[in-house]
Amino acid sequence: MASKDDKHSTGMGSRGVVRPMDMHQNNSNDHQDHEGGGHEHHKMDHQQRLQMLHMHHQQTLWIYWMLVLLGFWLVLSPLTFSYGIGTVEPSGGREVWLSLSQRITVLKWSDIISGLLLIFFGWRSLTPNRPVSLWICCFIGVWLNIAPVLFWAPTAVAYYNDTLVGALIIALTILIPGMPNMIMYMKMGSKVPSGWSYNPSSWPQRWIMIVLAFAGWIVSRYLGAFQLGYIDQIWDPFFGEGSRLVLNSDMSHSLPVSDGMLGALAYTFEFLMGWMGSPSRWRTMPWMVALFGILVIPLGLVHIFLVISQPVIVGYWCTPCLLAAAIMLPMIPLEFDEVIAMGQHMVQAKRRGDNFWKVFWKGGEPFEHNEDERSPKLMELSKSPGKVIKASIWGMSIPWTLAVSTLLGIWLMFAPAAFGVSIEASAADINHLGGSLIVVVSVISMGEVVRRGRYLNILLGLLVAVVPWFLQDSNFVLNLSSAITGLLVAGLAIPRGPKKESYGLWDKYVK
Template identity: 70%
Template structure:
């Protein structure tokens, strides 16, 4: 065996696993051979042999799931959703469906795990992965009748996803992965490096913890939600008509989204902006548009419900920095797709299997994630490349927070139109300012001009404001408009996207 191959070639590890030498993926592709001439088929078999324990564990988890209805009572101490919410199916069917779901999924996992013991069966592995996804969705859709069912299914589901596409790497990716550059052409950093993803993984986990707590209340597993600032307002929000308008628990739905965001942070190599465009696209959709929807729903609570919820605000605050942190990876992927199209590549193939690099380079700037205990500051700096905080955006964020609290300062009821103007404009100013700290979307700061105008003019057009609040709106709005004009500092380069950083 080639000596270098023992040390860390692609066949010796899961493609998604963070390594100390990220340049290990920059070996040349010579007619389908890697690491000193070893054929990719041989590498695939070797990798499968070294990760064989994964598929045995899938079989074991399948057996555990299949016998769960025999081990735990699915019909004892059934809980009801909070707030007297009416469900779309009866308790009998809630129990019956979850029993059948777990038994069938368990049997399928045993079959698929057994088939996966034979190498080169990517479809089988993907089917097992989809079962793991379903196990996270089923307790939400069918309103798990007990907390044990919810816990069992979601934990087993996460483990199955990790065992199929995270720990061993994407199925058969060794067979077609294109070696080459780590840093996008014209860029000064790698937006898919492990430090860049580490902070996304950490934020995703924090959001999962918060949302899972809110979901546990709505599902009926706990009787109350602690709120250090707004008292019982949180439970009023979680049991409001706005919340009940969804057929599922919105808190548990948020936990599901954060689960996928956390797991997708681990997926792929540090070159996934080039080798896995499909995954970066789905991750971007999950974080950016769906994240914005989540944030907008939270900041609309005082307008629609008339109450605040501390942990709802915390979940939105966790999601907010994830949006600019993910934008750069999406743009790098889009740049690669544009360049591949210009070169005449098959776009369908590039999207699903990655494309050939346009240059050969290594990421020599990023501090390896394994240095986190010894060099935490350097790793953190590497994780936020692409973001900067101009004083203008920093002050705009502070002014947005002031606008949020202005109605309370001037004793204006939260249910008045004047308060709604300040709450929405202030919250959106914070959202726009923080997102615009991402250099690649710095032009988004111009949206603050509209928000500033709304603050300056809006209170004068309603009859439930007072003079002090209206004058405050003019001052805050004028300052926000003024601060939205300068671009501020930009530290990095973004290749084809540089012309849009304005």
């Protein structure tokens, strides 16, 4: 028989701010089971929440002392690790907006000032009920991740010191203890969105996002390390010098910062935000889900488009760049369902008459009270990996039509090389770009909430089938291949494929 702790486990464990609130909810549920009372009877008043806040602050006091100590670490870092010894210049002779001496000076003062501010606001955070001080500490951590990218950190030590300390500060301020003062307004209630067959914010659903974000961070950091000059070679097993030429191309140099390190920065925030909030964050933290969605979906699409345009704009492929895009691609459909669930809750709250912005920033009252009985505990991963991995991709299904379309898109990308057509030919550009976009649309449309996106493949397939015939430098064999492949893709986009889950108000849009 399961123990009481097992019964109320959320799988990943309830960290920080969620822990005392979960304890209250669990006690309320036990009381309700015995006496049949409703949830309204167990709402906490302001004084009870304040007492719980002080108790939670006592339990996590070590965190705020750590913030102070990290402040001293930052202040002393420029003295301990000289930013002027072992300096490097960006690869490819790239000119940056600051001279070497300015880069050294600015980064030194950035660390010193950030450290002093962290000492001050970390000290203030030792007293409970000071959320503003904690948020300022969090933003200092965000800045420390941005500064070495913005100022082109002249040494690897400066870059890694700032980014790792910055990530640690973010974890200490809003991940381990939970959102500052969330105890004062968090509404307990449903874990699963109304009408949904699963919880898109469960730990198995977020686990796969965290893993993908970490993998993307490793690859992007490698690309950025080459661009900033920390390593002098980039390894490419398939395209040889292609990666170096892409990373030092005019397209890459047109940006004011390293696009590789910019990708690493985005993946850092995605990785950290994967840990934020409870399994009901679609309801309790709409602002965070919206921000996470912006990082993953529109910015992810921009990242992917820039990568797949490389053979058209630059004339070369880059294997690590393609790997980074391949890591980002499945994150988009995997995140869409959580954003849809959050949007459904916002719509329902607005219809009920709740204040939109209050619900957006502080969460809303539940529309029903339920528990997530379906999602497996993440601790089962080592014993039952298949069960947890399957739960990680609820909301995605792979119709054979989309699977075949993905393979056809990959074929289009490699067809010019297979038929000996120069990468500089216009017909090759159509195949490279069209094939890449077909792959992107097919994979994203495997997310059931965005299954309608497959209709874009009709347009892409027809363009790939028709346009090459009107180009002067076209190749008959390649054109015939494009025509057959494009028409197949267009036809395969018509069937919807299976729908395995339920999505509440969004069900009517899954067609």
